[in-house]
Amino acid sequence: MERIDIAPGITFSRIVYGMWRLGDGEDTAPSDVQAKVESCLEQGITTMDQADIYGGYAAEALFGTALKASPALRDKLEIVTKCDIVAPVGRHSAARVKYYDTTAEHINASVEASLKDMGTDRIDLLLIHRPDPLMDPDETGPALDALVKSGKVLSVGVSNFRPWDFQLLQSSMEGNLVTNQIEMSLLAADAFTNGDLAFLQERMIAPMAWSPLGGGSLFSEGHKDLMAALTRIGKEQDVDATAVAIAWLLRHPAKILPVLGTNNLARIARIGDAAKVVLDRQTWFELYTLAIGKEVA
Template identity: 75%
Template structure:
């Protein structure tokens, strides 16, 4: 499995396992969660993507229970987590309504909760989950810097930020923002033309891609023509259509890191198939134009 260097002392596996729905599984036992991690590690997938809000603020603890039961797992993985969304659930059930909080107090409290819930003394990568329209960069930036200096967080980045949001936060920081995790897939391909990827490429910052299969929409009847191309390429290369859709992202020179989440052990065992697929320029545009539903201009 290829790896991507995000900072001098942090590299992630090119494919990332997403824990968004870990709490939705019928079996959330430490043993079953460990089996998922081991299925990833067998393919060289070492990076686990989490967030405080996932599962109504339960996903980190579910994952942490597996790390407590098998402490040696921690040294074999990188943990990504996120903070900044406050919703009326779990430990924030008393709040009046969903909002964002990028204050130093909230970020620090969130990190302490993440460390406790995931039974670890550090997070490898912390992301601000959403742009906060009430953010004070002169508060948020130094708070993130301090976490890096403390060693509680190895590196920091953002998620769902536009270039101007990214620049604003970075302007008040000493530590580099090492990634932006944004939605990218064949069906949500705006980032290729709206400046989001260009901004990151210009700065040699590798993006992460959430929902790289468009939440399963790729496999709906209305996308049958696109799926047919994915299936044809998959048949030619000995993989399924899912692997081809992910390989389309991997082929891009921006060094995109797709985040894939599934609770099915068989599907987890096939995530690495995407790295086996060859997507040349013409094939990339075949898929792109099929997704657009029209030729490029």
């Protein structure tokens, strides 16, 4: 599978495995988690996407049980995780409200908890999960720089930031923010025209795309024509409609890294099919037109 340079000495697999729902269902034993990771590795998918809040602050520990049971896995992987969302569940059950915390104290505590839960000595990429209206960039930026200098975190970035949020944080940092993980899919295509993607592309920053299948809504009754086109193209190339929808993101020259999550082993085994799909310009626009519900101007 194609690999993308994220930072000096750090490359990610073009498709990233998302662990948001790792704790859902019954297949959460270390052997089950390991099987999911191994299936990804067989396809060249080496980058795993986590966040401290996933699974009510429990998903990282579930992942960690598999890494501890099979220590050799760690050096085959790149781990992405996120921090700054405080929700009144799990370790933060005493919180009165859900809020964001980008203070140095909270970021450092979150990193220590993530390292402990996942049983690793380093995080390949740490993201600030959501823009914090109370963020003091002169505190947050140096805190991120210090984590990189410590070696606990190898690179840092953001998630869900608009260009001005990105610039504000970057202005107080010595190092570089290396990505912005934003929502992008056929059903969430605003980033292609509102400047979010262009901002990253201009700076040669590889974007990451969360919910690349629209949270599953892509396959709902309301998108029959789009699904019919995805299914037709998939049959022509011997893949399913999901692979075509992901390939639509891969086709963009910004080198988007889709974060694709499923707990179904059969589906995990087919994630890499998206890399096989070839979409010419007219086919890309055919899907885009169906997605936005109108012909381009």
